[in-house]
Every structure is written in structure tokens, then in C-alpha cells.
Amino acid sequence: MADTAAHLDGNSLAGPLSEILAVEPTAAWWRCPECTRSGPLAELHVYGPGPGLTARCPGCAYVALRLVREDGYVWLTLGSAAGAFRFPTA
Numbered sequence: 001m002a003d004t005a006a007h008l009d010g011n012s013l014a015g016p017l018s019e020i021l022a023v024e025p026t027a028a029w030w031r032c033p034e035c036t037r038s039g040p041l042a043e044l045h046v047y048g049p050g051p052g053l054t055a056r057c058p059g060c061a062y063v064a065l066r067l068v069r070e071d072g073y074v075w076l077t078l079g080s081a082a083g084a085f086r087f088p089t090a
Contacts, residue, residue: 052075062079073086
């Protein structure tokens with residue numbers, strides 16, 4: 001069955017996301033969906049550099065995020081999700 005509710009397109013996220021993505025990243029806090037541990041970004045265990053950076057929860061090793069640079073783009077995956085966001089770097 002198709003969703004018949006009215007919706008906006010992804011452009012409606014531009015304003016709210018610009019408020020989040022424009023801040024100092026080290027001010028960010030995370031919360032692990034596996035063990036519920038939370039804390040500042042600096043507490044994550046980061047592995048890399050190749051093929052990218054993987055940040056894991058220090059409590060249970062759940063993947064918090066992955067960041068990969070590729071020819072003018074940065075790929076960002078949050079959590080263990082199968083999808084990723086691609087941002088231009090220039």
C-alpha cells in the first residue's frame with residue numbers, strides 16, 4: 001500500500017541540517033544504540049586512516065560513524081546503516 005500522506009522533498013532539510021553541520025564537531029555528543037553509552041565525540045575509538053576513518057563506541061565497539069574521502073567528496077555513514085551521505089569538498 002502506498003503512503004498517501006503529504007510530504008516535502010529533501011530540500012526542506014537544508015535549513016535544519018545547516019544548523020547542525022556548521023558547528024564545531026568536537027562539541028557533538030553521541031549515544032550508542034547498542035549499549036546506550038553516551039559522551040563527547042573525543043571518547044570514540046577511531047580506526048584508520050585507510051580506506052577511511054571508522055569511529056566505534058568505546059563500550060561495545062558498535063560503529064558510530066564512517067568517513068571516507070574520495071576525489072572531491074566525503075562519504076559519511078552514521079551508525080551501521082547501509083546508506084551513506086556524499087558531500088562535495090570544494
